[in-house]
Amino acid sequence: AQSVTQLDSQVPVFEEAPVELRCNYSSSVSVYLFWYVQYPNQGLQLLLKYLSGSTLVKGINGFEAEFNKSQTSFHLRKPSVHISDTAEYFCAVSNTGFQKLVFGTGTRLLVSP
């Protein structure tokens, strides 16, 4: 079974600073990896995903992530954050057999002026 670890429950950062949100996964089979953002009382919006191919994945709103198979990681990065990036971010994994998504515990990104 797959599992996802997001070690940082909260990441405070100043506006225009870079940020990295960490995600590690565990799986015995090939996986698909996803990052989602959630604003209060809303559903999830896809930021980016890794299915195959290039390990550096670019997403919306200037976010990118790199799939590292040897370290079983899929960290999310943004070179310069905005106040509007304040939200909850979830890393998720599914196996490549069209199965359920397993979510990490989430990281709250707090951007202050």
Add this chain to the structure above:
Amino acid sequence: GAVVSQHPSWVICKSGTSVKIECRSLDFQATTMFWYRQFPKQSLMLMATSNEGSKATYEQGVEKDKFLINHASLTLSTLTVTSAHPEDSSFYICSAIIGWDSANYGYTFGSGTRLTVV
């Protein structure tokens, strides 16, 4: 494209009553629907997986008689919380697989339903 419409967005009900939450796929056929539950400031926990025309598969610890899932058509899945109690208050989100080929694979999510049982 690939939108799942979830209703209601929020609902308040009295303890002991039942509440139905609907998720409709607007522009695609949702063969498989996932139902998640999210407590405040926590992650999404999968409750069950439903496939059109067959019985739902519930995760361990989820009461199937309390959380009734129906997936009678390719565009509609419903979750009914029966005899709701305050501890059932939570945020419920549905999700469907989209892009079944390996190049476009992904998931789309409903906007969620905030259930408060008083």
